[in-house]
Amino acid sequence: MQDQSLKDLQDSERKQVAVSAFWVALGTMTSRVLGLMRELVIAHYFSRTATDAFFVAFRLPNLFRRIFGEGALTVSFIPVLTDFLKNDDKKGARELVSSVFTLLFVVLSILTILGTYFASPTVTLLSGSDEFLAIPGKLELTIHQARIMFCYIMLVSFYAFAMGILNTLKIFWLPAVAPALWNISLLTGVIFFRDRFEISSDVLAWATVVGGFLQLGLLIPALKRSGFFPRFRKWWGNPAVNRVLRAMGPSILGLSVMQLGVLINTYFASSLEEGSNSWIFYADRLLELPLSIFAVSLGTVTLPALSAFWSRGDVDGMGKASMHAVRLSLFMAIPCAAGLFMLSHEIIYSLYEHGKFTAHDTLMTGSVLKVYGIGVIFATCVRVFAPAFYAMKNTWLPALAAAIALTCHVFIASVFTKMYGVTGLAASSTISGAINFLILIIAYQKLVVSLDWRTLTIAVSKFILASLVLMGVSLIYGPLSLILGPDHWARVVCLLVTVTASALAYFLTSWLLKVPELTETLGEFQKRIKSKFKRK
Numbered sequence: 001m002q003d004q005s006l007k008d009l010q011d012s013e014r015k016q017v018a019v020s021a022f023w024v025a026l027g028t029m030t031s032r033v034l035g036l037m038r039e040l041v042i043a044h045y046f047s048r049t050a051t052d053a054f055f056v057a058f059r060l061p062n063l064f065r066r067i068f069g070e071g072a073l074t075v076s077f078i079p080v081l082t083d084f085l086k087n088d089d090k091k092g093a094r095e096l097v098s099s100v101f102t103l104l105f106v107v108l109s110i111l112t113i114l115g116t117y118f119a120s121p122t123v124t125l126l127s128g129s130d131e132f133l134a135i136p137g138k139l140e141l142t143i144h145q146a147r148i149m150f151c152y153i154m155l156v157s158f159y160a161f162a163m164g165i166l167n168t169l170k171i172f173w174l175p176a177v178a179p180a181l182w183n184i185s186l187l188t189g190v191i192f193f194r195d196r197f198e199i200s201s202d203v204l205a206w207a208t209v210v211g212g213f214l215q216l217g218l219l220i221p222a223l224k225r226s227g228f229f230p231r232f233r234k235w236w237g238n239p240a241v242n243r244v245l246r247a248m249g250p251s252i253l254g255l256s257v258m259q260l261g262v263l264i265n266t267y268f269a270s271s272l273e274e275g276s277n278s279w280i281f282y283a284d285r286l287l288e289l290p291l292s293i294f295a296v297s298l299g300t301v302t303l304p305a306l307s308a309f310w311s312r313g314d315v316d317g318m319g320k321a322s323m324h325a326v327r328l329s330l331f332m333a334i335p336c337a338a339g340l341f342m343l344s345h346e347i348i349y350s351l352y353e354h355g356k357f358t359a360h361d362t363l364m365t366g367s368v369l370k371v372y373g374i375g376v377i378f379a380t381c382v383r384v385f386a387p388a389f390y391a392m393k394n395t396w397l398p399a400l401a402a403a404i405a406l407t408c409h410v411f412i413a414s415v416f417t418k419m420y421g422v423t424g425l426a427a428s429s430t431i432s433g434a435i436n437f438l439i440l441i442i443a444y445q446k447l448v449v450s451l452d453w454r455t456l457t458i459a460v461s462k463f464i465l466a467s468l469v470l471m472g473v474s475l476i477y478g479p480l481s482l483i484l485g486p487d488h489w490a491r492v493v494c495l496l497v498t499v500t501a502s503a504l505a506y507f508l509t510s511w512l513l514k515v516p517e518l519t520e521t522l523g524e525f526q527k528r529i530k531s532k533f534k535r536k
Contacts, residue, residue: 031176032289034183036351039285041190042204044355048275049135050201055281057146058208059266060115060122061153076244077161079310079393081168084240086312094228096240097165101230103241104161108154115150119143126266135274141199148205155212162219165228174222178215185211243393261406261432268417268425275361276422282352283368283426287340287376310391319449322388327459329380331517334460335506338467340373342474343498350495354488368426375430378437385440388448397443405436459517466509473505474498 042051077100084093115122123143163175189207194200223229235241269276309318340347345366353362386398409432416424445451477498484490510518 031179031183034180034187035285036289038183038186038190039282040351041187043278043282043352043357043361045190045194046201046204047356048278048361049138050141051278051281052275053138053142054145054201054204055277056126056266056270057123057142057144057205058149059126059262060119060146061149061151061156063262076390076393076395078164078168079391080240080243081165085168090227092240095233095238096244097228098230098233099235099238099241100244101158101161102232103235104157105154105232108157112151112154115153116147119146119150122146126263126270141201144199145202145205148202149208152208152212155209155216159212159216159219162216162223166219166222166226169226169228171222171226175219178218181214181218182208182211185214261409261429264406264410264413265425265429268413269422272417272422272425275364276425279361279365279368279422280426282348282365283372286347286351286369287372315449318388318391319451322384322444323452323456325384326381327456327517329384330377330460330463331510331515333377333380334463335467335470335503337373337376338471339474339499339502340376341370342471343477343495344370344373346477346491346495346498350488350492364422367423371423371426371430375433378430378433381437382433382440385437385444388444389440392448397447398440401436401439401443404439405432408432408435459515462510462513462515466506466513466515469509470502470506474502476501 042054046054081093081096084090084096120143123146124139159175159178163178166172166175186204186207189203189210193207194203197203197206220229265280266277269280309315309321345362348362348366348369352365353359389395389397409428412431413425413428416428418424420427441451477494480494480497481491484494507518
């Protein structure tokens with residue numbers, strides 16, 4: 001009877017992960033669609049010199065945000081907070097929240113001051129190649145905008161901290177949709193205020209700061225309602241804070257290594273032809289759209305769920321939940337990779353090629369996107385298995401895996417960029433992502449729990465078969481473009497029809513193959529919708 005109750009609990013929590021991931025995906029997708037619109041507007045109004053400068057300048061605060069905000073702090077803080085809530089110790093949980101907030105405020109204040117003061121040597125080191133310096137005023141513009149934006153690290157890190165608290169309390173939708181306000185800030189700034197600045201691209205830096213205030217402000221009422229709005233408290237001498245800090249050490253190392261990969265890409269791209277940083281950024285942003293739908297969303301809801309399994313000692317349930325999350329991720333990642341491989345240039349042309357975005361920009365960005373698309377498969381799996389280790393308070397193993405992958409990336413990139421340019425740099429990133437994934441999944445199998453490889457192999461085989469059907473249907477783009485003509489908007493219509501038809505073909509094939517990741521999720525939503533109508 002006890003075993004059956006445990007099984008029911010495991011099934012219930014796995015279904016809850018899928019449903020919660022849907023709401024996170026919906027909120028995140030809203031933000032990412034607005035983000036895509038933001039990039040289209042930026043590409044239209046600003047030259048590649050201006051966009052290269054902004055994207056390089058933005059990488060600095062964004063780097064520390066991913067390490068301290070959405071990265072090391074979140075993965076170290078959530079499992080400890082989960083333990084307090086599991087033991088119904090709300091007073092201790094609130095004390096933890098306030099103490100960590102105070103420590104975070106002190107660290108980020110110091111980091112912001114140092115980053116602003118040392119922006120010049122840092123940016124010069126990061127992008128001071130001959131090719132970057134050859135453009136008059138480009139380096140100076142990058143340093144100037146980096147100084148404006150460095151305070152963004154505080155705003156976005158506090159947002160990530162608030163998101164971690166709300167996610168632990170099973171509040172997912174609001175934190176996921178909050179970044180939409182940041183995108184709206186940049187869209188509004190570029191469209192309406194760019195001509196009011198002496199240097200028009202400065203609007204990007206100032207709108208970034210305003211957007212940081214807006215997305216953080218949206219979460220403050222929810223924090224107050226939950227009773228977990230932080231206050232200033234001393235952090236020293238608090239055993240729970242010490243637990244968070246001990247877990248953060250290896251986590252910071254691991255995430256620093258991962259983000260060092262971004263800086264390495266910036267360094268290599270700065271040594272290539274003008275526009276390389278922008279091409280990588282645009283391709284990466286397009287990649288973030290599908291990643292937000294499944295990888296980020298599942299990673300967000302998986303960490304609290306896996307922490308709960310580990311906290312009650314249910315290793316078997318944790319293993320099943322992890323594999324369920326991997327299958328859900330791959331169910332969307334594999335067709336996404338197939339679609340991007342087939343339609344990368346068509347997507348870039350339809351979305352970006354207008355204003356100051358040229359045909360050459362389309363060719364280069366599309367080539368990067370084609371290679372990056374394959375990396376979606378590995379990125380989704382990493383975002384499931386890394387949180388699994390974080391849930392166990394094991395932050396050193398993901399750090400080790402990331403370090404090995406980064407080392408491989410440096411050697412591969414140094415060769416591939418000479419042979420294939422910016423596309424070779426993208427290929428190196430994809431290969432290092434695959435290495436990271438392989439290390440994590442092998443370690444999980446050896447150190448945590450034996451995985452159900454048979455079920456995974458059958459599932460992946462069905463996903464690949466359905467994706468082959470998708471690739472076949474995507475070939476209709478060619479004949480459609482001949483029928484509708486070369487006009488830009490005709491090509492946009494061709495792309496929309498092709499993507500819709502390909503997606504329908506994939507889901508229909510999956511339904512015919514009885515893919516459980518589709519049928520079970522649809523069934524769970526159907527039950528929830530019916531139950532809501534019955535209550536009404």
